[in-house]
Amino acid sequence: MNRRIVVGITGASGAAIGVRVIELLNKAADCEVHLVVSGSGERTLIHEVGADASRRLDQLVRQRYAVDDVGAAIASGSFRTDGMIIAPSSIHTLSAVASSAADNLVVRAADVHLKERRRLVLLVRETPLHLGHLRAMATATEHGAIIVPPVPAFYLHPTTVADIVDQIARRAISLLDVSLSISAT
Numbered sequence: 001m002n003r004r005i006v007v008g009i010t011g012a013s014g015a016a017i018g019v020r021v022i023e024l025l026n027k028a029a030d031c032e033v034h035l036v037v038s039g040s041g042e043r044t045l046i047h048e049v050g051a052d053a054s055r056r057l058d059q060l061v062r063q064r065y066a067v068d069d070v071g072a073a074i075a076s077g078s079f080r081t082d083g084m085i086i087a088p089s090s091i092h093t094l095s096a097v098a099s100s101a102a103d104n105l106v107v108r109a110a111d112v113h114l115k116e117r118r119r120l121v122l123l124v125r126e127t128p129l130h131l132g133h134l135r136a137m138a139t140a141t142e143h144g145a146i147i148v149p150p151v152p153a154f155y156l157h158p159t160t161v162a163d164i165v166d167q168i169a170r171r172a173i174s175l176l177d178v179s180l181s182i183s184a185t
Contacts, residue, residue, distance in 0.1 A: 002032040005176060006074050006084040006113070007061075008106040011040020012125035014088035014150055015048045016161075020169035021087050022060050024180055031178060032062040034074050034081070036105045039067060040090065067104050074109040083119035083176035084109060087169070088150065091126045091133055098139040110145075120145045121175050123168070146175055 005025055009018035018041075025031045035057060037045065045053040058064055065072040073079040086093060086106065093106060097120075102108040113120040122145055126133060137147045148171065152164045170180060 003028075003030050003082040003178065004032050004034060004062075004080065005178065006034045006036070006081055006109050008036050008038070008084065008086040008089075008093070008109065009041040009045065010038045010086060010088060010090040010093040010106060011044050012088035012090040012093075013044065013048065014123065014125040015041065015044045015053070016165050017123060017150055017168050017172075018085075018087040019045070019049055019053060019057065020165050021085055021172060022057055024166075024169055024173055025178065026060040028178060028180055033060065035061040035064045036067055036072075036074065036109060037064075038090075038093070038104065038106050040092075041106075065105055067106060069105055070102070070108050072105055075105060075112060077112050077116045081113070081118060082178075083121065084113045085121045085123070085172050085176065086110060087121075087123040087172060088125035089122040091124070091136070094122060094124050094133070094140060095136045097122065097145060098136040098143070100143075114144045117144065119176050121148055121172050122146070123148050123150045123172055125150055148172055148175065
């Protein structure tokens with residue numbers, strides 16, 4: 001049986017990381033990806049990745065859901081998944097997850113993962129951070145989320161932005177215990 005992974009893309013900078021997460025999961029032999037993109041995430045995808053990014057993602061996922069469809073399958077605990085990654089996660093999304101303000105499908109699916117004790121990985125993309133951001137991170141962590149700032153591993157000696165994006169995406173995926181081949185391109 002395929003492992004179901006939910007991916008959310010929100011409006012923070014770093015949309016290429018979410019795209020790379022989906023590309024890598026698509027190449028994993030046993031994964032099916034379910035995608036939801038916020039309105040701001042859609043704009044960021046277009047600005048940072050290109051006008052055809054959404055169309056390309058649609059070809060890589062099992063199912064894509066509208067952000068306002070809070071009755072979608074991924075909004076229910078009875079829809080079994082193996083985890084969720086929000087890449088990137090805006091501070092708005094982090095704050096909504098921390099306060100359980102599930103007013104859109106990205107946050108509702110994240111909330112379901114927390115209540116069902118499934119892994120939720122948030123690649124929170126903001127800098128610098130003020131105390132409110134840090135408290136939201138702490139609260140989300142107390143609820144069970146894993147906060148992963150998309151920080152490059154310079155000890156790997158990346159030579160391109162693509163190398164950095166790939167390393168961050170692979171690290172996030174590894175937190176869901178999904179194995180990827182080293183050469184997945």
